[in-house]
Amino acid sequence: MSKYTSTKIIELGSCAFRQWRAVDTHCKYVHGYQLKAKFSFEGKLDDRNWVVNFGGLKDLKAKLQQQFDHTLCIAADDPEIQLFQKLHEAGACDLRIMSGVGIEKTAEFCFYVANEYIQELTHGRCKVSKVEVWEHDSN
Numbered sequence: 001m002s003k004y005t006s007t008k009i010i011e012l013g014s015c016a017f018r019q020w021r022a023v024d025t026h027c028k029y030v031h032g033y034q035l036k037a038k039f040s041f042e043g044k045l046d047d048r049n050w051v052v053n054f055g056g057l058k059d060l061k062a063k064l065q066q067q068f069d070h071t072l073c074i075a076a077d078d079p080e081i082q083l084f085q086k087l088h089e090a091g092a093c094d095l096r097i098m099s100g101v102g103i104e105k106t107a108e109f110c111f112y113v114a115n116e117y118i119q120e121l122t123h124g125r126c127k128v129s130k131v132e133v134w135e136h137d138s139n
Helices: 054-068 081-089 103-121
Strands: 004-018 031-043 071-075 095-098 126-134
Touching: 004 054, 031 103, 054 071, 054 103, 071 081, 081 095, 103 126
Parallel strands: 004 071, 071 095
Antiparallel strands: 004 031, 031 126
């Protein structure tokens, strides 16, 4: 049976990052972007001839926005992690600690969360085949 693809863009929200390893650029400082992600879904068509029911993605969007919307993402190995944890505990930021930060790590996070969600939603009929994430039209 043939496989089909469909795509959906989801706004992830406004997120701040710190890429501490980028010591020779301004990205070493806390900075933020409005993030968007484009998901490509692949699989067999359902009885409505859809790959994925886009109306069923509200919970996926909520999971992704919980991670990125109005949050501060830092790497688990950031040498200032304790400082950021204190800011979080004081209510000065909504901290998310990730295996790494940057647009590629954001795409990786979105891929794994979305793929698990889609496979469960479609009972294994579909999967996520690709995720593109961007910060703004210049990046």
